[in-house]
Amino acid sequence: MLWACILLPQLALDTVLRGRDDADAPLVLLAGPAQRRVLQAVNGAAAALGLRAGQTLTAARALAEGFTCVEVEPARIEQVQQLLAAWAYRFSAQVSLHYPRALLLEVGSSLQLFGPWSRFEARLREELQALGLRHRIVLASNPVAARMLANGHDGLALTCPEQTRAALANMPLDRVGLPTEAAQALSRMGLHRLAQVQALPRDAVARRFAASVQLHLDHLFGLRALGLDFYQPPDRFESRLELNFDVESHQALLFPLRRLLNDLAAFLAGRDCGVQRFELHLEHVEGPDTVLKVGLLAAEREPAMLFELARGRLEPLRIAAPVRTLRLLAEDLPAFVPQHRALFDPRAQQAQPWEQLRERLRARLGDEAVKSLCAAADHRPEHAWQTAEQGAASGLVVIPGSRPGWLLSQAQALPESGVHWLGKAERIESGWWDGGDVRRDYYRIETRDGLRGWAYRDLAQPGPLWLQGWFA
Incomplete structure (x- = not known):
């Protein structure tokens, strides 16, 4: 078996940035108690102002001004992690969220379908980039080793246990997942690399440290299998995106709408299904939600097409009050049957299949404007x-x-x-x-x-x- 670990080192910050259309503006994430607010993460523009993670908010405001502060939202981070698991389920039936900010997937059985690892890895990176998530990817012979090697490597591909053990031997002890107390004790003993700990007698390690230390080392070197809970995709899709400010125009809703529909498309691809009906809820500051229902005549999952259809329904809508949040709900998820095309399709690149043109016309002109013709039992x-x-x-x-x-x-x-x-x-x-x-x-x-x-x-x-x- 071969395991890939996709580590998301800036998941909390990326979760916020991917929902904003001003991602290049200075922005910091805040955490900690109200009496001592601390910068948990900063984007590139904020770092250019001299701000760093770990600074107090008071010190940051003394150094610079004009940056935006956003609270860390664990619920949104968990939502993105579930979306990533659904996306990865497209490539492997064994996907795990065992570690925070990381995704484990067994890819050994997928290489015959998706090609050699170099091509497979390039595809993963391209799609993660489209989702707006920075990442590091490592391939190893067991999931624990893949996760720990991702702490110090990116792009490392180890296809056998011997290569995995050799790479682990050079890892610093503070980056292989050992308990902090155990790593510090080993450091005081003059041990700084995992190879030095590996050379110690097992019984000596067992006498000096808790059983969890030896168990973790066995998992790390593949001597024992780690029990993982594998992801099972849900039967519905729901995503909620809070806006930066109260929105009163259709144009300002298009960026977050595109992000939500891209997430929906990634979810559908992971479940190998399409969507035939979905609802867009415009949550206002006051009053009931405005619900925009989008229905298709056949299941689809192309993000560009879904966006155009939703946009066509949204633009004629009168926004009664400022919109604070967008919520997308899709429960009708039938099987998706791709269109059959000839190997040498003579159709021009600009031409559209009839099904897509039909849905665009219905979105622009209304459901009643597009009809079918059927034969009746009459000679006239x-x-x-x-x-x-x-x-x-x-x-x-x-x-x-x-x-x-x-x-x-x-x-x-x-x-x-x-x-x-x-x-x-x-x-x-x-x-x-x-x-x-x-x-x-x-x-x-x-x-x-x-x-x-x-x-x-x-x-x-x-x-x-x-x-x-x-x-x-």
């Missing part, structure tokens, strides 16, 4: 095609090419000069029961321009040739 052409709800099925089977694909709303008189007749007439007599009786002879015709149409002569009222529709 103007009654044979009827509008229906999208997705509605008709029990009648229409032979392709038997009727024109484009019927005119009103038949038009057609000059007969230059018209070429194709085949014999087809007589239609119908409608006596509803007052719309017709008696017509229909002909397939071709114009001088090569267009093929469907025209008739009215037997009840002799007159000109009437054009009813065009064939594709």
